[in-house]
Amino acid sequence: MTRKNVLDWAFEIYQDLDFGAARAWLDASPGRKAAGYLPVYAPREIIRAAGMLPVGIHGGGERLEIIKGDAFYQSYICHLPRSVVELAESRRLAFLSAMLFPATCDVIRNLSGVWQLLYPQIYVRYLDLPQVPEPEIAASFWREELETLTRDLGEVSGTPATTESLREAIAAFNEARALVRELYRARREAPWRLPTEELYVLMRAGEVVPLEEFIEKMRAYLAATESEPGRVLDRARVVVVGAFCEQPPLGLVKTIERAGCFIVDDDFLLGNRMIEGDIPLDGDPLDNLARAFTRHAVKTSTLYEGDPEGKHRLLREKVAVARADGIIFAAASFCDPALLDRPMLRAGAEKAGIPCIAFQFAENTGQFQQFREQAGTFADSIKLWGGA
């Protein structure tokens, strides 16, 4: 399979607002069911263990015309919930039997209530992620939540999860996460081989297809980047921070890279690598899932930082690992977690002498000239003078 084959496949899925790939999986066998989840993190292992297809709902991007969604949200609320409601009101999400709303922010939390009001026939669950810094207390609470979710999804699917099916699901997601890590590592090493616009659509496709298919495509893409390495280019290496929930339009990702930057780390679609490392397969699977999250979740704006120095250190560490030259803070407009975190993160980075720029986007932003100029100037300043 060539790079082009993989990318054509991924791009078609990325573009498809009717979730044809997920619907095809459902149609392939009677009785199959799917569960949607909003950003950032949902324990997809439990969905899979209940025999269901996990489907990431990341909004409609710039491709969806909002007709009804604006009637649900005021102008000062981010764009994501209105496009998600638009998808639902246009029956594009009618194939989902369940919807999970993680504790990302108050907008996503309240969207769970909107779903309860609008679609009472759908199973809706707010995933109240553990936030307390004491891992044992957090894990004990989260395990209870996972147990409830496991039981409920079993009832929705008619195929209750077993210890074996949970272990199988954990193993499958371990494999997927390892490949995602490998792709991110490869991009850090040679970003000209894995342009982020390609990596992004591949990751995005992985949100809506069966895991086996995603794993196969990641393997093929990784192999293609070895056999088709591309031309070595010298650009400013940047970390992009703040787009962990509402996703940037693909045009923005392309604009950043075409303006003279290589994105060498980002938090797009962060849920697919929220847990660092493999989750153990021995012992109680729910315990393992709970402990993995409370001990090995990546640090991000949606989770409480117990270490007073943590926010200041976070981007210094990310930049060091990625060998980046600078940071682009790219948050969705009205995104509370990203925008409230930014002063702390930026202060830590700038104290360490790391150049930073910041801008805001919406998933349906269609004009990129301003971003091109900002990113281009930023890249030039890094390359010409070693800093912004």
Place this chain on the structure above:
Amino acid sequence: MADEEKDRSMELQKEMLAEHFRRLEAAPETGEPVVYTFVPGNLTELVRSFGALPVLPEINALQSAMRGKSQAYIAAAEKAGHSEDVCSYVKCDIGMSKAGNIGPTGTRLPKPDLLLLSYTGCFTFMKWFELLREEYHCPTVFLQIPYQGDGTETPAQRAYVARQIRETLIPALEKATGRRYDEEKLRESLALSAAAEDDLVAVLQSAKKTPSPIDAYFGAVYYVGPIFSAFRGTPEGAAYYRTLRQEVEQRAARGEGPATPAGRLDRQKYRLVVEGPPNWTHFREFWRMFAEEGAVVVASTYSKVGGTYDFGFRHDPADPLGTLADYCSGCYTNLNLPSRVAMIEAYVKQYNADGFLIHSVKSCNSFSAGQLPILREVERRTGVPGAFIESDLVDARYFSAANLKNRLESYFQMLEARRAGAAAV
């Protein structure tokens, strides 16, 4: 007579607040420990049982706005890199801190000995105290209150909160104050809370009468002040609510309405239920827009943000930690949207409301996200017409008096026309 009685409760509250801020100012000298925490999910009885004085940043922000100080604080925070898009309470508080932490009453607020991050019904709280921690460099203790996503507090959620209080919060308070946990003292305080809660509920439910002796939104802001801030579980708090209840009952017996910026509102043309917090930068001007039209608010959700008592909850001295968990869980913004709709529906019906109004604020997604579907659902269930107006908490840039007045007048005209139509049938 009526004015003297009204004045007594207001005077009491003024004296209580003045004394509280005086003690706060003197805290660095007297050694009284200081704990910053939030209104929803505040554990005042517990904090005070350690001899600590609570500081509520939202109260400081709203009082700064009422005194015309918030805009400069917000500007200072935005200059320091805070986005225009985020909560103006946070920016007001950060700006106040950077300006020397002079509180709204003009006295200096002490630095906290402990930040008690009661994570109840608002995501922004978490970021707020992460930011404040950078200003004060003091210990922070995190208390997670699970959201009532399914409309109830489950036994596991209750146990989770009680465990956190027992295993992390109490040790943190012991360390910050140098005092041991005294459960008996906490029980005594909780009993005082329950008595005050009885009186507060009687006050709020007096609005079922016609005319209503209270305004349950603008007026209730003053009524809930002591119980939402530093005085729940204190003798002076309990005394305040006894006095307030007597005043309101006497006012009701005389058939009088509440005092408003437009005078006493005896002739009440419209009875409204209001959802959402008020605007604080133009509080009296906003209230006047209602009062001049003869509109009285008979029930509001904002007056439940620091505790929902009118559906039966009372602090229970027999189960100190469990009852604190129940209290936190039941705060209004910790309820899911169907529960909020059910509450508003109950208010519209029980308080015989003519209309239902949402005041949506730019700053607060915990309230604002989902209010439009709430509006439609409440209208569907009650048949009572709703209206939607927008401004902000403490950022005056988002308060457009002409626009609000225009929308309110149109709404009242519609209610009038509807009433006339119903009479004609």
